[in-house]
Amino acid sequence: MTKTVFLGAVAAAAAVLLSTGAQAAEGDTLRAVKQRGELICGVNPGLVGFAAPDANGNWSGFDISLCRAIAAAVVGDANKVRFVPTTGQTRFTALSSGEVDVLTRNSTASFQRDTELALDFPAVNYYDGQGFMVRKDLGVTSAKELDGATICIQTGTTTELNLADWFRANNIAYQPVNIDSNAEGEQQYLAGACDAYTTDASGLAATRAAFADPENHIILPEIISKEPLAPAVRHGDNNWGDIVRQTLFALIAAEEYGVTSANLEELSKSSTNPEVQRLLGATDNLGGMMGLDAEWAKRAIAAGGNYGEVFAATIGEQTPIGLARGLNALWTQGGLMYATPFR
Amino acid sequence: MTHLQPAEHQPFRLSMLIYDRRYRSLTIQTVVFIGVMLFAAWLVNNTIENLARLGKTFSFSFLWARAGYDIPFSLIPYAATDTHMRAAVVGLLNTLLVSFVGCVLATIVGVLAGVLRLSNNWLVSKMMTVYVEIFRNVPLLLWILVILAIFTDVLPAPRDYRGDDAAAQMILFDSVAPTNRYTAIPRLAVEHAPGPVVIAGTPVNGALVAFAVALVAAWLVWKWLRGWARARQNRTGRRPVTWWISVLLFVVPLVALINLFGVHLIPPTLAGFNFTGGVNLDNGFVVLVLALTLYTGAFIAEIVRAGILSVSRGQTEAAFALGLRARPTMGLVILPQALRVIVPPLISQFLNLTKNSSLAIAVGYPDLRATLGGTTLNQTGREMEAMMLMMGIYLVLSLLISAVMNLYNARVRLKER
Known part of the structure; x- marks a missing residue:
């Protein structure tokens, strides 16, 4: 594990060394992806519901669906995708060195990542917050009762910093156990090597869903941070950032206007809503403004359905992960999901 | 022509x-x-x-920014509000600690296993062969993970010690509690502590100074005593019996000081989630030291065996012919010659162990690679700078170890006169 991470970092450094230019100049990523005929997405190596391969090696999940939607919009086929699993430590290096085109890996958008790390987070696809999971028989009902507890934490994440801040602000002590991946954290937590496991609340729910006895573990009510999870692209190639943002907006707008994977074909012919007509390419050529064709959004929606359909199929209340829409409901239903107008 | x-x-x-x-x-x-x-x-x-x-500048200024993350195991005071520089120093000290302890233990294990492998006892020598071959031929990372798995899955969690009908019992008169996070051991405490003594402007624990002074004084007296005994032996042919004076020399001042300062042990007790009061020896550290020791010890055993075998059989026979017994033969004849062969490859093993300690992150032990090359690198995004800094530090560390060991090598080298 360690070695892989280390070698990965060295390899990434070498890649920075050896790649002569073409990093993030305007329009380069789109041209490279079209030429390759394949989109390369950096994804979580295994977080059920968000990104996980099944027994046959087919990836599925919330982040995977966004990646496939982008591929459908750009390359024209939702299956022309290659997934590169990245750990919390290697993900941004993989992106900035050009190893992946876009990072759809439940990554928190933050000031330092936006500026100093030279990344762009085009739009948030999941509003999350950091929580704690403990065993039920521990008798803990609030994170403030965790004084002196041992807590498993993934290194290289924003949660690591939130944890230190929150415990100091509340003047309680804790003992961190640094782990490298969600799988390792799961193992350490189940073995009792830590009292609590902390990461984004969605990640906790997804991790718990994979347990043999999910009913014996609870997620504490405290949410100690804002974790806006967003796809990430490199600074500099604004057109590529636009494509990622507008693809996500297309999925959100589709839900808002009632466009689903089922009625997509029908609506693209018969819809009288001018916004839907523009979105699906029946009138105007919005795709052309960013180097794509008119039906880019139609293909993106066809790939896995609109935002609501993707949510319901991967992490929604009907799935083992069972997350409610909450903040991630449409703005019309009291949530934060809001797409800018398609015109 | x-x-x-x-x-x-x-x-x-x-x-x-x-x-x-x-x-x-x-x-x-x-x-x-x-x-x-x-x-x-x-x-x-x-x-x-x-x-x-990429819009990235090359600068080491990030080292003076606030680190913001906690480190579970630190030899110097450290808090999340300290700088990345201090976090790196914490990591470096942890690397030095694990390397030093590992090198010392690996040498002991290696010399023992190497000598025992040459034993005439069939069972002992075969057991050592099995040890050497098993540890030498499986990658170190696997050993680390296997030992970690044993520690986390077999040992009880701290809460198993709770209650009257606890699932686990503390061992050694209720003083030591091995858990799957750490081993809780008693802590030394001083009741009537003398005030700190100021040495070169820094206050040092007074009790520690008193013990050090007593030990050094006892050692000096003991050296003089030995010299006196040897002189007496040379003069009269009889060596006076001094062993009980030697024992008293060390025991009496220690017991006196312990009573004077009221030194006692505080056993660890379970409070809340974890044991407190005692010292919690982090499993990451124990596992790492154990794995590094056993792995490197296997290599050192082979080096020691090769060194001993390189001294010709005739040397032993000549020593026996002169009337030396087995132990003086080993100590005075064989080992001094074997060391010439042993020390140079031993240096490589020490270097290997030090560099292998960077596998610490597999067990969550915060060494240099985990602080500077792990969390700091990630949180600041300064891959190039952190990697270069780390390479420089490991390089200097290795060169220092080489230099020290070469000095030692020069001392034990065959003196040709």
Whole structure:
């Protein structure tokens, strides 16, 4: 594990060394992806519901669906995708060195990542917050009762910093156990090597869903941070950032206007809503403004359905992960999901 | 008959750089040197250009920014509000600690296993063979993970010690509690602590100074006593019995000081989630030391065995013929000669162990690689700077170990007079 991470970092450094230019100049990523005929997405190596391969090696999940939607919009086929699993430590290096085109890996958008790390987070696809999971028989009902507890934490994440801040602000002590991946954290937590496991609340729910006895573990009510999870692209190639943002907006707008994977074909012919007509390419050529064709959004929606359909199929209340829409409901239903107008 | 023109009479021509053997090697060396330098310059320049294109600058100023993360195991005071620099120092000290303890233990294990492998006892020598072959031939990372798995899955969790009908019992008179997070051991406490003594401007624990002074004084007296006994033996042919004086020399002042200061042990007690009061020896540290020791010990055992075997059998026979017994033969004849062969490869093993300690992150032990090369690198996004800094530190560390061991090697080397 360690070695892989280390070698990965060295390899990434070498890649920075050896790649002569073409990093993030305007329009380069789109041209490279079209030429390759394949989109390369950096994804979580295994977080059920968000990104996980099944027994046959087919990836599925919330982040995977966004990646496939982008591929459908750009390359024209939702299956022309290659997934590169990245750990919390290697993900941004993989992106900035050009190893992946876009990072759809439940990554928190933050000031330092936006500026100093030279990344762009085009739009948030999941509003999350950091929580704690403990065993039920521990008798803990609030994170403030965790004084002196041992807590498993993934290194290289924003949660690591939130944890230190929150415990100091509340003047309680804790003992961190640094782990490298969600799988390792799961193992350490189940073995009792830590009292609590902390990461984004969605990640906790997804991790718990994979347990043999999910009913014996609870997620504490405290949410100690804002974790806006967003796809990430490199600074500099604004057109590529636009494509990622507008693809996500297309999925959100589709839900808002009632466009689903089922009625997509029908609506693209018969819809009288001018916004839907523009979105699906029946009138105007919005795709052309960013180097794509008119039906880019139609293909993106066809790939896995609109935002609501993707949510319901991967992490929604009907799935083992069972997350409610909450903040991630449409703005019309009291949530934060809001797409800018398609015109 | 060909007549060779003396070379110095020929005027220098440019073609001689290639066709004249005297100049050719110089030419090749110059060309290769220039090539290597150009390649290096191209690499550096390309790096700078590409970093600039990525919008990244090359700067070490991040070291003075607030680190913001906690480190579970630290030899010096550290809090999340300290700088990345201090976090790196914490990591470096942890690396040094694990390397030092590992080197000492690996040497002990290695020498023992190496000597025992040559034992005439069939069972002992075969057992050592099995140990050496198993540990030498499986990757270190696997050993670390296996030992960690044993520690986390087999040992009880701290809460298993709770209650009257606890699932686990503390061992050694209720003083030590092995858990799957750490081993809780008693802590030394001083009741009537003398005030701190100021040495060179820094306050040092007074009790510690008192113990150190007592030990050094006892050692000096003991040395004098030994000299006196030897002189007496040389003069009279009889060695006076001094062992009980030696024992008293060390025991009496220690017992006196312990009573004077009221030194006692505080056993760990379970409070809340974890044991408190005692010292919690982190499992990451224990597992790492154990794995490094056993792994490197296997290599050292082979080096020791080779060293001993390199001393010819005739040396032993000659020593026996002179009437030396087995132990003096080993100590005075065989080992001094074997060390010449043992020490140089031993240096490599120490270097290996130090560098292998960077696998610490597999067990969550915060060494240099985990702080500077792990969390700091990730949180600041300064891969290039952190990697270069880390490479520099490991390089200096290895060179220092080499230098010290080479000094030792010079001392044990065969003195040719």
